Amino acid sequence: MKHHSPCPDSGPTAAERPGESWKLSVGRWTFALWLSASSLQLSARADSVTLRPVADTTLIETAPNNNLGGQPFANSGTTQNFTKNRALFRFDVSAIPTGAQVDSVSLAFEVTRQPVDGYAPADFGLHRMLVSWGEGAQTTANPGSPGQGAPASPGEATWLARFAQTGPNWAAAGGLAGTDFASTSSAGQSIYSVANSPYFFTSAQLAADVQLWLANPSENFGWMLLANDEGPNFTARRFGSREDSINAPQLAVQFTTVPEPSPLVLLAGAAALLARRIRRK
Numbered sequence: 484m485k486h487h488s489p490c491p492d493s494g495p496t497a498a499e500r501p502g503e504s505w506k507l508s509v510g511r512w513t514f515a516l517w518l519s520a521s522s523l524q525l526s527a528r529a530d531s532v533t534l535r536p537v538a539d540t541t542l543i544e545t546a547p548n549n550n551l552g553g554q555p556f557a558n559s560g561t562t563q564n565f566t567k568n569r570a571l572f573r574f575d576v577s578a579i580p581t582g583a584q585v586d587s588v589s590l591a592f593e594v595t596r597q598p599v600d601g602y603a604p605a606d607f608g609l610h611r612m613l614v615s616w617g618e619g620a621q622t623t624a625n626p627g628s629p630g631q632g633a634p635a636s637p638g639e640a641t642w643l644a645r646f647a648q649t650g651p652n653w654a655a656a657g658g659l660a661g662t663d664f665a666s667t668s669s670a671g672q673s674i675y676s677v678a679n680s681p682y683f684f685t686s687a688q689l690a691a692d693v694q695l696w697l698a699n700p701s702e703n704f705g706w707m708l709l710a711n712d713e714g715p716n717f718t719a720r721r722f723g724s725r726e727d728s729i730n731a732p733q734l735a736v737q738f739t740t741v742p743e744p745s746p747l748v749l750l751a752g753a754a755a756l757l758a759r760r761i762r763r764k
Contacts, residue, residue: 527739534734536725538573538618540640542657547642551632552619555727558630559708560719567713573705574734576696583738585694589685593730594677596721604675605718606711608668609684611692612704616640664707
């Protein structure tokens with residue numbers, strides 16, 4: 484007769500070892516708590532904000548020492564007399580949460596006036612400004628020529644100066660591409676008549692500009708609205724400025740945020756770490 488030796492003792496199960504069942508329960512509970520809290524608190528959230536300019540003005544070639552920062556419009560394009568205008572707009576993007584991912588940007592302009600003797604359709608571009616400038620508060624000194632502005636006070640932008648009378652000036656009159664503003668436009672649009680308003684500028688690069696300003700607020704100098712070809716006349720348009728409550732530009736920003744860990748997430752993480760150490764003992 485064969486004798487079967489008893490099975491080797493495999494030792495007590497986790498349930499039979501004092502304290503082990505409790506350790507496993509704590510570990511599973513804390514892990515579940517941490518997982519659910521993390522999923523709740525750290526999920527990405529899409530959101531949007533619409534902004535109006537905090538500063539805008541016109542650089543006026545025909546009145547190089549004048550400012551137009553307080554007028555309810557900004558001019559851009561070439562007049563019937565072949566003189567140029569360039570418009571500047573700056574937006575405060577601090578309403579977007581720090582660390583957010585900018586997904587898309589659309590900037591809408593309202594054309595409020597076109598040349599009375601006819602207009603020429605023209606392509607316009609938004610160029611990121613590389614230097615600071617002073618908006619100013621001047622309106623027109625001559626109601627018959629509202630786009631001429633008035634003599635600039637110290638610190639106000641003109642065709643010649645970023646900050647009149649106090650300096651510095653633009654690298655070239657009206658601003659120099661590559662030094663005062665980016666040579667390549669961030670977004671473009673064809674501009675026709677008042678009747679076709681509003682006009683929307685949107686692109687991946689426009690979103691990248693806002694992302695840059697969000698990460699580096701000190702580099703936020705806004706955009707210059709510039710006719711791509713300033714040679715032909717009759718391309719000048721009036722664009723509503725921030726002083727126009729109805730026709731001010733609208734910057735729509737779509738972004739995604741990942742909230743910071745809440746105290747619940749941090750507590751659950753600490754509990755999970757503690758349970759892990761207990762199981763090792």
